Amino acid sequence: MTFNEIKNDEHQYMMHTYGRFDTALVSGKGATAKDADGKEYIDFTSGIGVNSLGYCDDGWVRAVCDQASTLQHISNLYYSPLQTELSKKLCGLSGMDKVFLCNSGAEANECAIKIARKYSFDKYGAGRQKILTLINSFHGRTVTTLSATGQDVFHNYFFPFTDGFDYVIADNAEDLKNKLTDDVCAVFVELIQGEGGVMPLSREFVSEVASVCSESDVLFMVDEVQTGISRTGAVFCFENYGIRPDVVTLAKGLGGGLPIGACLCNEKLGNVMTAGTHGTTFGGNPVACAAAAEVLSRVTSEDFLKEVSAKGEYIRSKLSGMNNVSEIRGMGMMIGIVTEKDNAKAVAAECVKNGLLILTAKNLLRMLPPLTITYEEIDKGLSILKSVMEENT
Ligand SMILES: *Cc1c(COP(=O)(O)O)cnc(C)c1O
Numbered sequence: 001m002t003f004n005e006i007k008n009d010e011h012q013y014m015m016h017t018y019g020r021f022d023t024a025l026v027s028g029k030g031a032t033a034k035d036a037d038g039k040e041y042i043d044f045t046s047g048i049g050v051n052s053l054g055y056c057d058d059g060w061v062r063a064v065c066d067q068a069s070t071l072q073h074i075s076n077l078y079y080s081p082l083q084t085e086l087s088k089k090l091c092g093l094s095g096m097d098k099v100f101l102c103n104s105g106a107e108a109n110e111c112a113i114k115i116a117r118k119y120s121f122d123k124y125g126a127g128r129q130k131i132l133t134l135i136n137s138f139h140g141r142t143v144t145t146l147s148a149t150g151q152d153v154f155h156n157y158f159f160p161f162t163d164g165f166d167y168v169i170a171d172n173a174e175d176l177k178n179k180l181t182d183d184v185c186a187v188f189v190e191l192i193q194g195e196g197g198v199m200p201l202s203r204e205f206v207s208e209v210a211s212v213c214s215e216s217d218v219l220f221m222v223d224e225v226q227t228g229i230s231r232t233g234a235v236f237c238f239e240n241y242g243i244r245p246d247v248v249t250l251a252k253g254l255g256g257g258l259p260i261g262a263c264l265c266n267e268k269l270g271n272v273m274t275a276g277t278h279g280t281t282f283g284g285n286p287v288a289c290a291a292a293a294e295v296l297s298r299v300t301s302e303d304f305l306k307e308v309s310a311k312g313e314y315i316r317s318k319l320s321g322m323n324n325v326s327e328i329r330g331m332g333m334m335i336g337i338v339t340e341k342d343n344a345k346a347v348a349a350e351c352v353k354n355g356l357l358i359l360t361a362k363n364l365l366r367m368l369p370p371l372t373i374t375y376e377e378i379d380k381g382l383s384i385l386k387s388v389m390e391e392n393t
Pocket residue numbers: 103104105106107109138139140141190194195223224225226251252
């Protein structure tokens with residue numbers, strides 16, 4: 001099929017929920033993708049932070065294929081060693097106590113929201129159900145996670161939205177304290193707002209949230225759907241802030257390309273969710289668990305994490321001398337670039353034409369390269385970006 005045939009069929013048979021770049025990707029290896037016409041692209045996106053090990057990593061492919069030919073799915077009516085081993089690994093890495101396995105970021109966040117409300121209901125009774133999130137946050141596309149998302153543009157059309165959320169100005173401790181009323185059961189934040197434009201929270205604010213939460217038995221929950229699984233140079237971004245949240249949610253990079261999410265909670269919350277209060281048909285699917293186990297076995301060593309930080313630094317240093325770059329934000333290999341000409345969308349589209357896949361977030365350019373990207377691939381991608389940035393300035 002040619003690109004135009006694919007594009008026409010997409011238009012005819014699929015709901016128009018996505019604004020897509022003009023290319024159809026059909027294969028890939030490492031940080032290089034190929035389109036339907038055989039053209040190659042350096043990939044600085046990893047499918048929005050999903051393909052942690054790049055395209056079709058040998059070990060990952062083996063783990064997935066082996067599991068697919070052993071046992072592809074069982075219901076959650078039965079025990080699964082793949083689920084238990086993955087959960088044990090996640091607890092060991094995070095210091096958390098228990099795990100719920102699901103299929104996406106929004107679902108992991110739904111679980112966090114349910115834990116917060118049930119914990120408070122069990123202990124304090126009805127009426128203490130409000131969850132504070134941050135203005136400019138992103139927590140997903142279900143009706144409830146849209147409510148949790150602190151951006152007005154997401155609060156349209158689908159009324160009525162789930163009640164019980166209020167929004168705090170990021171990095172504003174005063175606003176947090178004003179909104180932390182008696183009916184609040186949790187504060188839920190991204191430590192680096194990803195979709196909101198790669199905005200890291202300040203250490204002071206995060207410590208403040210942690211301490212006011214623990215003083216009033218309000219849960220401190222972090223959405224690490226984008227920042228988690230070694231993206232920022234630590235397995236979990238909360239380690240960079242020297243805090244230990246009550247709840248952590250994961251998805252994107254966890255499965256290395258298969259859909260899996262996880263909600264982790266600490267000891268205090270380990271028994272909040274009981275049989276019948278939550279569940280999902282596909283959650284903890286053996287193939288997805290095998291993929292996640294392979295990812296964790298590869299991206300969590302000290303040496304690997306140092307490499308992620310080093311590559312992030314290398315990219316930053318190369319970007320800092322580049323035309324049209326006015327600010328660089330983020331941590332590790334989660335990088336946002338403010339452009340002088342405020343033309344990120346045009347730059348990203350031009351990059352695709354020139355063989356580079358790169359993301360945007362709000363009016364920024366955003367990079368989430370596969371964690372295993374080589375310096376050679378980085379150089380190749382940056383040289384394409386550089387020439388596009390020069391053309392457009
Ligand atoms: C992508 C994202 C989500 C939503 O994840 P889905 O898998 O698309 O449901 C939630 N929170 C954050 C921080 C994200 O980046």
